[in-house]
Amino acid sequence: MRALLLRDLRIATRAGGGFGLGLAFFLIVVVLVPFGVGAETATLRLIAPGILWVGALLAALLTLDRLFALDWEDGSLALIATSPAPLEGVALLKALAHWLTTGLPLTLAAPLLGVLLNLAPEAYPWLVASLLVGTPALSVIGTFGAALTVGLRRGGLLLSLLVLPLYVPTLIFGAEAVRRGADGGATALALMGGITLGALALLPFAAAAALRVNLR
Structure with missing residues (x-):
């Protein structure tokens, strides 16, 4: 399992593997917003939490179609499915590799990009x-969406249509936590934590079931 995680990290960080693509997209979104809505400090500060979260969400979505596609194309996904490693664990490792190469860099870069949107100083920790x-x-x-659409033609488009509605609660609570800060942000953060824990508990099993169906 460790070797599989390291393999996915190497694939993501090599040239053309997708690492940095999410960060570049995140930067472009944040830089273009002031051109579209104007450079007024009050306006940017008001919309900054939502813009930062929308940018992070779309940047995370950008590389999802790569999670299983390469393994499907070279036949290694079928070998992984017949190995002793449980598919549930494989799906969880794929999600971890995606977070380490996309979610974590976005989290680290967000405060720097918040400066461009005049985000309120007290909102940065949130x-x-x-x-x-x-x-x-x-x-x-x-990862669940990628497992559902692996092997399909134009699967990337279908993946976006499937996953975006499931992202909405996380987007709402994430932006609300940043917007409210100390005045109610903890509640939104707790609700978002519940969504994350629920997804971690249930969706690896759903992704594994989808992979088994697609590999038949």
């Missing part, structure tokens, strides 16, 4: 905390 709690849910939900 931004980092919400992304740390919420981005694992994005990776796990995305």
Whole structure:
């Protein structure tokens, strides 16, 4: 299992593997927003939590179709399915690799990009905390969607349509935690934590079941 995780990390970080693609997209979204809505400090500060969370969500979505596609194309997914390693654990490791190469870098970069949107100083700890709690849910939900669509033509488009509605609760609570801060942000953070724990508990099994169906 450890070797599988290291393999996925190497694939993600090599040239063309997708590492850095999410960060670049995140940066582009944040840089373009002031051009679209104007550079007024009050306006940017008001919309900054939502923009940062939407940017992180879309950046996480950008590389999901790679989770199982490469393994499907070279036949290694069938070998993994017949190995002693449980598919539930494989799905969880895929989600972990995605978070380490996408979710964690987005979390670390978000405070720097918050400066471009004039995010309120007291909101920075809540931004980092919400992304740390919420981005694992994005990776796990995305892994489930990738397992459902593996091997399908134009699976990336279908994956987006399947996953985006499931991302909405995490987006709402994440942006609300940053917006409210000390005045109610803890409640939104706790609700988002519940979503993440629920996704970690249930979706690896659902992803494994989807992989078994697609491999028949």
